[in-house]
Amino acid sequence: MSSPDSAPAGVIHNIGYRGYDGERLSRRAITLALYTHGLRGAFGLGRAARSKVIPMGMAVVMLLPAVVLAVVAVVGEQMGQLSGPVVPYTRYAMILQAALAIFVAVAAPQSVSLDLRFHSLPLYLARPLARADYVRAKLTALTTAVFLLLAAPLLVMYLGSLAAGFDAASETADVAQALLGALLYAAVLSSVSLVIASLTSRRGFGIAAIVTVLVLSYSIVSSMQGVIAFDADDPTTAGWVGLFSPMTLVDGVQVWAFGVTTSTPAGPPNDLAGAAFLLTSLAVVALGYVVLNRRYRKVKV
Amino acid sequence: MNRTIIRLTAQGMLGGRRLWLLGALAALILVIAVATRLLAPGSPADGATVLRTIVFSTFLPLFGLIVGTGAIAPEIDDGSVVHLLAKPVSRHTIVQSKLVVAVGAVVALAVLPTVLAAVILGTGAQTVLAFGVGALAAGAVYAVLFLLLTLLTRHAVIIGLVYALIWESLVGSFVPGARNLSIQQWALSITDAIAPAGVVAADVGLGLACGLIVAVLVVGTWYAGNRLAALTLATED
């Protein structure tokens, strides 16, 4: 056991217990502190080195193609072969969805499964922090993390386009649209993953479940869209099928709201469908919040 | 084979939430088959393509991951593997008993739905058989591989995911030589061999594929037994 604090003559002064009269922050500030803690944790900051591998790895995987595309834009324009970016901003998330999926599948359990596994929730809830604050902090932190992961490469591509001298106005408009899309992607993906992660205290199982849901749903939806749109020549139904996977859902909203070309075999066929896509996206986020709240109200304290 | 271990593993792997997930996946395959049949009554060849894309490149690797890691990960996680190792049962028997459960789950919840889906989609009997055998081969190999991986590293799930998603999906598209290292391709060779020509395209020779499958099954099981014997436990995540 450690030795008690004794005072060898005159060198160490046992100052005894000091009370704390300083500032005590409000509930909002505390929630904000939990938010920053969560945001940093999603990227492995403030934790062991090996937990930085996946987040940073995925960040690199997300950024590299964007850098390449930016360089291609500049070079291609100089060679007179390009007048606009090779890949539309709004398509980037879809192309790199594997990296997104892995990032969020690792970050979501890291955020919530550990507290469940070690039964640490009472330590939080016995403090001036409500359950809803805890949920809100975790949700917004993960959403911000995913948004940053998507926004950085978009901005890199944008800078490349500017450097290449493409029409600044239209590029700015395009990237702004894509950033809004990125926000929706982040919200939907975070919502879905946190709900799944909060259902299990086992981190590995949470990771597997989240990836299964995200990847499998996309695989199924896009295959079926392909078959229905091209073989059965029914792009309308194929468009509606896009509701059933998070990635195609948000892409559908981008197609309808911004008029960009679809990154799936078939986008929402009309305004009704487009509105349905938007409402469904928002409903997924809202529902996720509600489910998380209910889950944490039932957690054994 | 040890009956108690089989029973306990089955309870652990198929109890509660895992069973929900596996069952939902199995049901999903059927739903897709039905939906595709209804919405796109095209030629059975397209149905086969849909099945191949979804089942072989995504469903089976993920299923194998869940089942392979689920055979032993919970026990390592909560430390109860100590009780298992304290029994006078050969480590190889333990591994084999667990694999029996894993492969059983693969047959019941992956191969069977795949076969049913193929039937629903109206592909010929030969194709149905082909898909069934191919799915069984792939599922078994994935289960062995991921069980072994769980014994090798604590990050088995993540590595397995990277393999399943990135390697298996991208490999087929870009790097011809590396296809020989893709379990998906081995299974597809078998499927191609049994199905009528042209239904499925395979890039790995049948002999090589079968050899690799058998090799992984045998060596993987044996090596897993060895690793189990040398298992050390850590206290923290």
Next chain:
Amino acid sequence: MPVISTERLTKRYPRVTALDALTIDIGDGVTGLVGANGAGKSTLLKILLGLTEATSGTATVLGHDIVSDGLALRSRVGYMPEHDCLPGDMSATELVVHLARMSGLPTSAARERAADTLRHVGLYEERYRPIGGYSTGMKQRVKLAQALVHDPDVVFLDEPTNGLDPAGRDEMLSLVRRIHTDFGISVLVTSHLLGELERICDGVVIIDGGTLLRSSTVADFTRSSDRLALEVLADPDDALVALADAGLEVVRDGLLLLVALEDDETYDKVRDVVADQELGLVRLAPRRHHIAEVFDEEATRVIS
């Protein structure tokens, strides 16, 4: 003003009633909450902290109502849960700093207070290692540190000596006592071990099956009774007869003889009997009560 005050606090589960119309007042100082396992002690703490909702009844802590004023209440209270609740991958410092911030301390103050508190509970170099590798005693200290780090006005300690060896128990108990005497923080500590609380508590609340059995100061409980405890080398039955013959009211309690203390002369009478009969005096002392007697009706049957 009482630190904690409950009014007919009830908590019913489908199959069991954890608390049954509990009405108590708890004041300053170290108060022990005693009861058998499942008596409702942890449930009471959780309800007071707002972790669980009561089925009916009200309560206040430090003047804050637990339902309407829960947030303000929780900024002034510290909680040390009974169960394992520490994440294994963080170090003690990281965890206590993080939880200090969760209690509303600004970052730099959180770091200072965390360092101070960990020192006060006796964690020195170990604080930088991951908690997963700690012994039970160290983990209990970390739990205590996070309860104290934000300088609360009262702390709730749920079975702080759980899982500790006798030496660790003693250290924890004296630490608990110091929380009040040195740090000036009121303490509500639960235990199912009655004896250890006698040493450190000012007051005791005894709960059994969710209802209040007794509540008073420890001094009241363990005051000297009107009996003398006598232990002799000779056969207690022989001594019993000898003392009775001398006109004393005496009852046998195992190896002890309990003599009704009527006046100062009783001491002399006992001494004389023991000397005359050569009974071999081992011990003669006023008999004190123990908290355990509240549960044991036989032992509290007073000779009258």
